[in-house]
Amino acid sequence: MLQNSAIADVRTHISAIRPAGADVAILSMNCPEIAASARPGNFVNIKVNATDQPLLRRPFCIHNVHGDTIDVMVKNVGRGTSLLCEASCGESLLVLGPLGNSFGVGTGDFDTALLVSGGIGTAPMLFLEKTLAAAGIPFHHLVGGRSHADLLTVGLSNVTTSTDDGSEGFHGNVVQLLEKHLAEQTDAGRVKVFACGPNPMLRALARFCRDRAIPCELSLESVMGCGVGICYGCMVELSNADGEKESILLCREGPVIDGNRFTA
């Protein structure tokens, strides 16, 4: 879970925008400085327009990197994200990044990566998949959603899905799907879970992995302001190694954390 040290603030424009599901769009932006040093799990903080409304930037995981271009996958949940989802090619943006730490793919303590995501939490998983594939590490995605329309699997390989309402894939939540997958895939060797999704899902997943001694990294979300540790807006409470509560700034010490810190 390394911190990225090469941060750039890039004035760029949207070079492509395409729908990816219900209220979700993928935006491409030419950001050579960010693309060059981005690692899976990093995020960018985007000033979504040229006005002071909204004033603050909005954080998004780096969804993909291709050449000098980075993609973000954005779910329309409010003012800033609706401006991005409804933007047009050529619109100007300010993009700060790569920010935060990254998933620990090179730790050498696992044979197979299980990428577990829910809803828009699938956003960082394509970049992670590409990095694992380039390193020759086997991986499998377990993608959950409330229903068929919420599953975001665009571009992913080796995917199994679950839906809460049974409209596609396994009928149940993605933690139950993981349990089933582990019972069936007995030749995966040592597995490590990399996850992103809503907090209740991540909490359940962290407990599941702790109880089975499966290493697990989670990419958390919080409301965030500056993205670089100045505004103290993204404080989250985790457990430390002694099981005591401690607060961290998610933008600086996260967004990727050890799952054992999120079980309480």
Ligand SMILES: Cc1cc2nc3c(=O)[nH]c(=O)nc-3n(C[C@H](O)[C@H](O)[C@H](O)COP(=O)(O)OP(=O)(O)OC[C@H]3O[C@@H](n4cnc5c(N)ncnc54)[C@H](O)[C@@H]3O)c2cc1C
């Ligand atoms: C490190 C990080 C990475 C993220 N990556 C992605 C991503 O790849 N794709 C994506 O679509 N979203 C991502 N998010 C969430 C995204 O930043 C928020 O959805 C966005 O900032 C909301 O802005 P808004 O102006 O549209 O919403 P607002 O109008 O500000 O708020 C709308 C609603 O969303 C809630 N909200 C605002 N920010 C957050 C947040 N960070 N988490 C949960 N709820 C929030 C508000 O409380 C409110 O209920 C990420 C957040 C973080 C911290």
